[in-house]
Amino acid sequence: MDVILYGLGPIGRQILDVAARSETLHILGAVDIDPALVGRDVATLSTHSRQAGPQVVATVDDLPTELYTRNGATALHATGSRLSDVWPQLRQLLDAGLSVVSTCEELSYPWHQHPELSKEIDRYARERGRTVLGTGVNPGFVMDVLPMCLTAVFDDVQGIHVTREVDVSSRRVPLQRKVGVGLEPTRFAQMAATGKIGHVGLEESARLVAHGLSWEIDGITNAIEPTIATARHRVELGELLPGEVDGLAQRCVATTKDGRTIELDLVMRVEVEQKDEIVVTGAERHRVVIPGGLPGDTATAAITVNCAERIGGMDKGLLTMAEAGLPRYQHRSFGRGSPLPQDQSKEEDR
Incomplete structure (x- = not known):
C-alpha cells in the first residue's frame, strides 16, 4: 500500500515509525513545513533503520509527480486539532488524488460544530x-469507538460513562502545555475561558457515540477545571511547585429527551494513576477497566x-469511525522495514 506522511511532529514521527517497520507499506513521500526537516531523508527521522527513502518536502506540490497518477495512495495526516486550520491541507491532498486518514481531533465528528465545512469536505472527497x-x-x-463496540452485547442501553486518566509527567512538552502544567490557577481559568487550553475532542467523542447509537442529543454540557499540585515535581517543562496547575479535569455530559446519558470524564495531570474505565448500563450493568x-x-x-490499511474498502466522502467498519490490527510482517518506491514498478509495489 502506498502512503505519504503529512506532518512530522511528535505524532507524525510515531506514525512514521509504524509505517517504516512495515514490509507492505510503501512511503512515497513526506511533507512538513519545518525548514530543519525539508530535504532530509525520512529514514533519518525514524527510530527504525532502513534503506534510504524519499526526502521531506515543504508542500504537496513538491511531491513526486508519480504520486498524482498512482491509484489508491493514502495520506497519513498529523498536523492540527482544528478543522478550519487543516482543511486547506486536506483539500491539497484530495486534489493530489489521495485519500486521507487524519488525527485532527475535530475531524472525529465535525458535523455539529462545522456543519457547512463538513458538507464541503464530504462533497469534495466524493467528487474525487x-x-x-x-x-x-x-x-x-x-x-x-470502544464503548460503542461494548454496546453490541446489550439489548438496551440507558447510559455510558467513560473515565480516562492520563499521567502527563513524562509526556511531550506540547501536551503538558495543552493541559496547563505550570500555570497559575487564575491564568488557567483565563485560557480555558477562551479555548486556548484543554483537550480538543471530548464533545466530539460524545456526539460520535450518540451518532453511532442513533441517539438524538437534547442537551450537552462541558466543564474544565485545573488540578493543583500538592508537592514538587520535575517534569519535561521544568520544576512544578505546590499550588501550580499540574493538569486538568474535563467533563462532557450529553443527554437525550428520553433520559439516556453519555458521560465522559478526562483527567490529565502529573502522576495520576493511569486507567481507562467504561461503564455501560441498561437492563444490565457492565464495567470494563484497562x-x-x-x-x-x-x-x-x-x-x-x-x-x-482498510480505507480502500470504505465508502467515499467524509466518514467518522462509526462508518469506517470494525477497527482492527492489520498484519504487516513487521521487521525488515518499508520497501522503497524508487525504481519499482506499480505492479511490484502491489
Missing part, C-alpha cells in the same frame, strides 16, 4: 472518489496506520 477519515486514540477510540490505560501517542499512530 476519495475518503477522508478522522481517527486517533482519543478522540477516535477509547472514549467513543489498568494503565491505552498509550496516547503510540496508540494513535497504530490506529492511523491500521485504518489506512
Whole structure:
C-alpha cells in the first residue's frame, strides 16, 4: 500500500515509525513545513533503520509527480486539532488524488460544530472518489469507538460513562502545555475561558457515540477545571511547585429527551494513576477497566496506520469511525522495514 506522511511532529514521527517497520507499506513521500526537516531523508527521522527513502518536502506540490497518477495512495495526516486550520491541507491532498486518514481531533465528528465545512469536505472527497477519515486514540477510540463496540452485547442501553486518566509527567512538552502544567490557577481559568487550553475532542467523542447509537442529543454540557499540585515535581517543562496547575479535569455530559446519558470524564495531570474505565448500563450493568490505560501517542499512530490499511474498502466522502467498519490490527510482517518506491514498478509495489 502506498502512503505519504503529512506532518512530522511528535505524532507524525510515531506514525512514521509504524509505517517504516512495515514490509507492505510503501512511503512515497513526506511533507512538513519545518525548514530543519525539508530535504532530509525520512529514514533519518525514524527510530527504525532502513534503506534510504524519499526526502521531506515543504508542500504537496513538491511531491513526486508519480504520486498524482498512482491509484489508491493514502495520506497519513498529523498536523492540527482544528478543522478550519487543516482543511486547506486536506483539500491539497484530495486534489493530489489521495485519500486521507487524519488525527485532527475535530475531524472525529465535525458535523455539529462545522456543519457547512463538513458538507464541503464530504462533497469534495466524493467528487474525487476519495475518503477522508478522522481517527486517533482519543478522540477516535477509547472514549467513543470502544464503548460503542461494548454496546453490541446489550439489548438496551440507558447510559455510558467513560473515565480516562492520563499521567502527563513524562509526556511531550506540547501536551503538558495543552493541559496547563505550570500555570497559575487564575491564568488557567483565563485560557480555558477562551479555548486556548484543554483537550480538543471530548464533545466530539460524545456526539460520535450518540451518532453511532442513533441517539438524538437534547442537551450537552462541558466543564474544565485545573488540578493543583500538592508537592514538587520535575517534569519535561521544568520544576512544578505546590499550588501550580499540574493538569486538568474535563467533563462532557450529553443527554437525550428520553433520559439516556453519555458521560465522559478526562483527567490529565502529573502522576495520576493511569486507567481507562467504561461503564455501560441498561437492563444490565457492565464495567470494563484497562489498568494503565491505552498509550496516547503510540496508540494513535497504530490506529492511523491500521485504518489506512482498510480505507480502500470504505465508502467515499467524509466518514467518522462509526462508518469506517470494525477497527482492527492489520498484519504487516513487521521487521525488515518499508520497501522503497524508487525504481519499482506499480505492479511490484502491489
